[in-house]
Amino acid sequence: MENYEEFITCAWNEFINNGYINPKVRWEIAESWKRCMGYEVNPMDGKGNDKHKASEKLKVEENAQLISVAHPIIENIYNIVQGSGFAIMLADKDGYIMDIIGDDDIMKMADELNFVKGQLWTENVVGTNAIGTALFLDKPVQTIGAEHFGIHQHSWTCSCSPIHDEEGNIIGFINMSGNVHSAHSHTLAMVTSAAQLIEKQMALTISNNLMNITFDSICEGMIVIDEKLNIKRVNDRAVEILEISYKEIVKMNIKQLMSSVNFSEIIGKNITSYNNVECDFYINTKRVKCIINAVPMKVTDKVIGIVITFREVQDVHKLVTKVIGYSASYNFNDFITENERMKDIINFGKKIARSHSNVLIEGESGTGKELIAQSIHNYSERREGPFVAVNCASIPRELVESELFGYEKGAFTGASKEGHPGKFEIANGGTIFLDEIGELPLDIQSKLLRVLDNNKIIRVGGTYEKQLDIRVVGATNRNLKEEIKRKNFREDLYYRLNVMSVKTIPLNERKEDIDVLVKYFVEILNAKSKDQHKKVNKSYLDKLKKYNWPGNVRELRNIVERDYYLSDEYFVTSYNEEEMTSIKDVDVQDKRESSIIPMQILEKETIENAIRICEGNIVKAANYLNIGRSTLYRKIKRYNINNG
Structure with a gap:
């Protein structure tokens, strides 16, 4: 190592003084030196520059999740190397130092180098260094002695590895720095392994957070129970529906809440699931009626628990009313x-x-x-x-x-x-x-x-x-x-x-409404028949006003619709005029005792006329008569009416 330190120091001097790069200098370092020269970094410096310093508090807030995951791992590494003169740093994706742990002597050296929280440690600020060069190359890097571009870092050795998210984007760096005489390839392997561990832990944390957010954002209540029927997990919606605290419900056995469902059967007999089953939750003295789904959780064909989702019956009914x-x-x-x-x-x-x-x-x-x-x-x-x-x-x-x-x-x-x-x-x-x-x-x-x-x-x-x-x-x-x-x-x-x-008022007591109603019905029909625009004349309206309208507005609408499709530009006469006058007008004011007709005959004739007017369509005839279809069929059978 001493021979390498001497070699790299000579190579650094040759480059700084003459611009010559010894071909034995590692390519990562040689290319970095060239970049630093282009950045006009002062090789006689290499300390952290307060001009680029960022707020420690802001950096911690921006990277709270990364710090929370990485800090315990950094502490574990430090516990292994404690006393060997190393410091371990965590930097963000831009190269700002956010966290640092180390022995007292190396921490003092770091302070003198301004290698502290909030400082930016990129190549264009402090020259070639493990963090800055790893950021540029997006790969683990180790720098030893004079491989650093700035002379104040020549007494250091640093090993750094980038930390990536699941999409491969850099989210930070873990760096291990110490005295140049302590340089060893194992140090780089250690930080690389630590970075991979942080990546896995970050992915797991994000996945758990997403699962928790999803779990609590589901509009249905959700309860997860284990194979012993103990409640292990409950989402916010379940707590809201059942009006019970989270602490209370997780202490309960599902049998206390839902006595009508045999969950032991679901686990023991390997039943696929219970779908849309109506049952009751019993909360103290309260009863909450819900629709539930219960699905077993399996690991290697063994049921390890059940996921129960549920909605209040009232919510389900509201959904049904919208759909139907x-x-x-x-x-x-x-x-x-x-x-x-x-x-x-x-x-x-x-x-x-x-x-x-x-x-x-x-x-x-x-x-x-x-x-x-x-x-x-x-x-x-x-x-x-x-x-x-x-x-x-x-x-x-x-x-x-x-x-x-x-x-x-x-x-x-x-x-x-x-x-x-x-x-x-x-x-x-x-x-x-x-x-x-x-x-x-x-x-x-x-x-x-x-x-x-x-x-x-x-x-x-x-x-x-x-x-x-x-x-x-x-x-x-x-x-x-x-x-x-x-x-x-x-x-x-x-x-x-x-x-x-x-x-309500029958139509024959408000015949002034016939004009406006007919015009309204015709406007609707004209709108439906875009190629036609028919008009109503006074003679047509006068004839309608002479009729007594036992079927009221419904009958008026039906007759206007029939006449519309059977007339030309104007409604000259009612197509149903004969039928209208033939229907028996049972007017309570008409007390002609000599013409009293039994109700059965009237009903039979009215049904026959309705079926004829509706051209044998029983559904329309039932609507016309304002009775149910099944009722009409019974009356047709009773009076032996031919509806063919």
Whole structure:
């Protein structure tokens, strides 16, 4: 080593004095000397330059993660070489010293050389040195004695290795410096190994941090349990849903939280997973209903634990309402009317919307009962919640209860094994619209009354009462007071539902609206048929005003649509004029006793006419008559009507 020190010192002098580089000088050092000469670095110096010094605090903040990982490794290396006259430094990606540990004598020498925290140790500042040259070459470098460009570093030996991230970018350097007489190739091997260890630890730390961030950012609650069913990990969302502290929950066994799921079976019998299972979490005296997924964690085919993800049932229902489309489309601004009574109903509806009371909407078919219900919902504080419409007449009698209130798993033969939420649960936080409420069976009416009394439902086959936040809007074309007299509707339910009452106006009592409604329907049809622009004349409107409109606005819209496609530029006459006059007009004001017709005959003729008008389309005919499709089929069979 002494011979090499003498050789390199002579070679350095020749280069500084004559610009000659001995060919035996290592190429890394020779090229660095040339660069330093080009940088105009003073070879008679080589100390740290305060002009380039950076804030220690700022550098530590910028490289906090690297320092936290590297410092323990640096300490371990120092414990090995302690007392041998070495100092170990950590530099950032730019070459600034951030951390340093060493023996007292070498630390004193480092102070004299200004080889301290915050100093920039690049080639263009202090000349050839292990840190600066390793930065330029992006490879481990060892510098011994006069290999350093600056004369003040000739008593030093330094070994440095760059530290890379997973993409191969330099993030820092680890350097080991000491007296030139202590130079050894093992020193470079030591810092290179340390750099690799730091790289692996950094990658692991970043991976863990990302996993932790991901774990806590998942919108579902997540619990990780081991094979003994002890809770090992819980994310922030789980703590939020269950309203329990992290310290409390990690001390619990999963059986304490979820007694209804056999997790031992999942581990012992190697079950693949539990998907979308509804179950309850029991937290002290509280019960939280959730939808869970449980997936076993395997290592070499052995289950070492289970990952449980879960959502509150209410959140799942909100998602379902968005996907399925349980929302209200209409607002009070969508009403088209010139009628003063109708305008009063709109203003009254706005007042109703501000309350939380239940609402009963009564009126003939086709007078816009659901339009009013949707407008009340969209004008209320519940507008962001679901709007669930249920046609009570279209649900088979045996399924009404489960459809409205849901059922638990195994509640009856054919029931889904996961159970099923009812329309009331899905509407939680919003509005449920019970159309044709007068068609509900009496036993369901009594259960509905209980829901209206305490805002709680019990699923079919269940024992747990679920608290709801819901507004009920009922609608009917029947006279419910008459139905009460006939024992077809509960009087207590009527008064409980009829807190706010709205009575719609039939079209024959607001014929001034026919003009604006027809023009509105035609505008929509013109917009759909871009190659046509048809107009309505006065004679056509006058003929429409002579009709009594038993089907109200719905019937008007259908007739205008038919006439639109069967007319030329102008609506000259109604295509359905004969049909309109042939339909029996059951007007309560018309009391011609000699022409009283039995209801069965009227119903049969009305159904036959509706099927003929709808050209045999049963779905359209059912909508036209404002009854359920299954109800229409039953009546067709009862009256032996030919629907072909």
